Amino acid sequence: APSAPRNLIFLINETALFLTWSPPSDSGGRKDLTYNIMCQRCGASGGEEDCEPCETDLRFVPRPLGLTGTSVAILDFATHANYTFHVETVNGVSGLGGNTRPLANITVTTDQTGPSLVGVVRKDWASDNSIALSWPEAEQQPNVILDYEIKYYDKEQEQSGYSSTRTKALSVIVTGLKPSTVYVFHVRARTAAGFTAYSDTFDFSTGDEDSGMAADHGQVLVVVTAAVGGFSLLIILTLFFLITGRCQGIIKAQLKSEDKRRADFHNAPPFPGIKTYVDPDTYEDPTQAVHEIDPSRIRIERVIGAGEFGEVCSGRLRTPGQKEIPVAIKTLKGGYVERQRRDFLREASIVGQFDNPNIIRLEGVVTKSRPVMIVVEYMRNGSLDSFLRQHDDHFTLVQLVGMLHGVASGMAYLSDMGYVHRDLAARNVLVDEGLVCKVSDFGLSRVLEDHTEPAYNTMGGKIPVRWTAPEAITYRKFSSASDVWSYGIVMWEVMSYGERPYWEMSNQDVILSIEEGYRLPVPMDCPGVLHQLMLHCWQKERGQRPHFNSVVSFLDKLIRNPSSLLTLVDNSFPESPEDMPGYPLFISIGEWLDSIKMSQYKHQFLAAGFTTLDSVSTMRIEDIRRIGVSLIGHQRRIVSSIQSLRLQVLTVQHNGFHN
Template identity: 55%
Template sequence: MACTRPPSAPRNAISNVNETSVFLEWIPPADTGGRKDVSYYIACKKCNSHAGVCDECGGHVRYLPRQIGLKNTSVMMVDLLAHTNYTFEIEAVNGVSDLSPGARQYVSVNVTTNQAAPSPVTNVKKGKIAKNSISLSWQEPDRPNGIILEYEIKYFEKDQETSYTIIKSKETTITAEGLKPASVYVFQIRARTAAGYGVFSRRFEFETIPVSVAASSDQSQIPIIAVSVTVGVILLAVVIGFLLSGRRCGYSKAKQDPEEEKMHFHNGHIKLPGVRTYIDPHTYEDPNQAVHEFAKEIEASCITIERVIGAGEFGEVCSGRLKLPGKRELPVAIKTLKVGYTEKQRRDFLGEASIMGQFDHPNIIHLEGVVTKSKPVMIVTEYMENGSLDTFLKKNDGQFTVIQLVGMLRGIAAGMKYLSDMGYVHRDLAARNILINSNLVCKVSDFGLSRVLEDDPEAAYTTRGGKIPIRWTAPEAIAFRKFTSASDVWSYGIVMWEVVSYGERPYWEMTNQDVIKAVEEGYRLPSPMDCPAALYQLMLDCWQKERNSRPKFDEIVSMLDKLIRNPSSLKTLVNASSRVSNLLAEHGSLGSGAYRSVGEWLEAIKMGRYTEIFMENGYSSMDAVAQVTLEDLRRLGVTLVGHQKKIMNSLQEMKVQLVNGMVPL
């Protein structure tokens, strides 16, 4: 037998980061060493970018399905630390790898995890227990993944789960009062950071003491109580005297327990402590007050503008650097307000900062601050290297795996869930308003534009930034101006379609009026090419006419998480080409008036090289071309995926000009 050898390194490793989980995928090695027993080993290293040192990850990281002896070419690492740099080394091994004196052959991937919700609270202890109350204490979660803002404690009488009470606390202790004597209560606790709530802890059961035990305990306390009452009467007299003297001075002050949760008002809005709610800056009498409340003022000297990267409604958009005292330098995007602005333009410009400054989530564009005390007036945000999502996808058509696309969609959905929980309705969710960074993390942007529906039959929304096409907008928002989180869900379904089709324009060249008519009649966008059936079904769910039938954003995040954890569920594709062919046949020809010949059509879409092949195989008219399927293209020798997509999309585009290209819901 021929000698065998260790395999070469795996190839083309790619990563997809989802909060504190990382999904890795790669191609098998080019050389298997002449053996069939190839498996993979994953080495995980946690790296300190400042010190340049990497350490082993340790036992807290979980590998799905396993770390050693992995047979398939993908793996997921979970329970990583938030905001941490990791290096993963993927090594291919076979039966003789341990015998080789040579160096390890591996491919490495560097990633940075995102902000994440805290891990569950695991250690809860009971404190003082009385007939009507139970005191508890607990330890901070093992992985807080940030600063714990508060804890939420849910409790209910055992077997009465539908009737529960929620307490919020900034401390790791609480006392639940108003309980029944001699009753068992179930407690669950979860922590919240800026990234949101973690999952609830396991159930902890504690029992209040019976009335008889409490009464006997009370009897033994009578002498102490008598003394306490006497002292209390004296103190009460002193306090009353103090209060009366205070009133003579013209004021009285009520003492409040700082830890006690009270409903309070903020600029005319009721706010519940511990529950962040979006506040519309337009409700402020002085808009400047909103800016200074929600956005940090930055000294202009801390900002270095490097180059112009675009034009905004109010002025230029630049990239640059921000260096705050005591902090490291950051790359930033800078929106500037053009010279000669009116006071109204200044208010409108800074209104977006007043909104953005209220949000803190890894999938929402982060506001660094504003410059209002010098000119030019600026809004400074984090810099997103890859720009807008629609442009980025068009530039990289067909370059990502399905899992990577689902990861992008999951990030957008997580950001929208956060906004929905805050009570903010975006109204203009579209791929052009999603920004993407170098780690393929998507962040929702473009806040604060006022939108008024015009009387124009084309029905585009007018904003201070121009017209927004209604092809992203839910029917009830078009007809009745009813904007809700449910209408944002409809828009999210359109964004899903944009992502899977790599930045195609929804409804192609149909007019807004035709889109409104078609959607009202129950037609929906067809599945993009090579779209997993599970994703297309989720799109159709988002496009339910009855808004209450659409999924909520937390349900969408949960569905996408399940798909990411089970990549095999994404392998079933929608047979889009067959459906296109059938619909074309059902609705007649494409209309020979669009192109005079097959050659003219192919030249128009820059596919003229295939004209001779089409003609030789009998596709000499546009009516004949209408019946072409993806299998036909492969048979004709159109093997490049990009060329297949271009031809099939062109056929779809011509078809939907007749409002025949959408799927009836």
């Protein structure tokens, strides 16, 4: 008999509860696996004697018994109830031996829809594309509020979907809106027990003069007055310095300016609910806003890797409450010069400004003793690319989309702060023990200019070509839109379980192929809707790429409606090759397999009668499995390469050349 399903988890929102799991580690030697869901509703005590079968009006989509997939949606559940779900694996001989079937169990408390803790939502001010909102703190809070979620949509285009954002403050500035447009907003709180109910809906318009624009005018007046006064003062001081030659005034002015910059680095932003990134390169000491840790509180346990500046270790950090937490510790090797020390600590000065569950958290730095250290939270599962390669084909589609959702949420936060990453890749995303993905490695990152389409020219250095947008490669112009291109590559990495983008193509071949219109093909077993999102991220014109907030909303809808993930791209290969790459012309099967590091399968291909590139280009996934390519990762590599090889064969045939 098969063993129990693995990795049983749940996701819940206001209307549906989703269960998802992985196939069992032992299938019982058979392939005819199905799954049954059994449900109990238990009282507050949670004891066996306090449980009874679930109510009959609880709906399972597609059904509770005989499931061939590894997920199910549950509708019409009661609020403030405890449900225990049992999932069993069944094959064609289950039950014949009379043995007890192993079950995977999970208990879900449906108290996410408690009463709303948000009453009245006010509009403080509005511009053509932004609205500032605030709301009073609830008088009675049954649980500590972790943050607030603001959901909003265009009132005249409600059917086109909604967007959402989060804040820990009692206010938020919602940006990226259309001018002179009415938007509908409602807010809910998130506590340790889950989300509360949404507030009532509130309609607010962008670009109107009535509610809040006076505040804008006041702010503009203050800014203009200060600017005029500052300019006049600058002229007077300049004349004074030129006439008297007293340099002491210049020094004092510089010190005052430096004090102001430091205050800006520490102080809260001018508007509530929004935070702006400050480039540490503009400060004499970029670590001034970073928490200094007493080295006696750090215990290094073992070396787990090597970084650009020294070793990376795991260890423990003793908190002020005497509790020890696991941390990762980056150390600066001895014999460094001051420039290396500054470059090493620069990343800490960047990460220290971020506060988001999908961005790696900085615990602090050690700069007053040796070795110099950066201390961050410990991510047990390491980098996303290696984690996926180690667990090839072990996750459900919903779990993979959940990982992508986490990365997109972190990038949306960075984008909202006016910040570009420049090196977004699966290797620079870390995974914790709960499969939460967090963006890390800010060594190449830079601040964006305050511009309608912020971008800037780099000062040189290496560019990760396989993950970088064409305008960033050609013109060294980076923006949030170029980060979106990189995110599309991360999507491809995740859905192909850590495969190398563009395989063994050289960087120059990658650049030329992209310029000619080539885009990475759909990974094996990838839903078509996800590949369409990748292609959307890879639009040549950066203005046509989606914003990260839109990506987050889209993935959120997929998670809430997992049936939309069930449509896979056909395993046959496309009929039209217009978007396939121009690969080097291979003469033999052996050369082709060598190019994709699969030469060990040469004998199987030849023995099965696939002796020419023409015959290989017509293969289907069933043919690949039949000849003995059993490893999922190898199948993916061959499938993707054949799609590209097909163009080569058709091109050769078109020009009158045959193998």
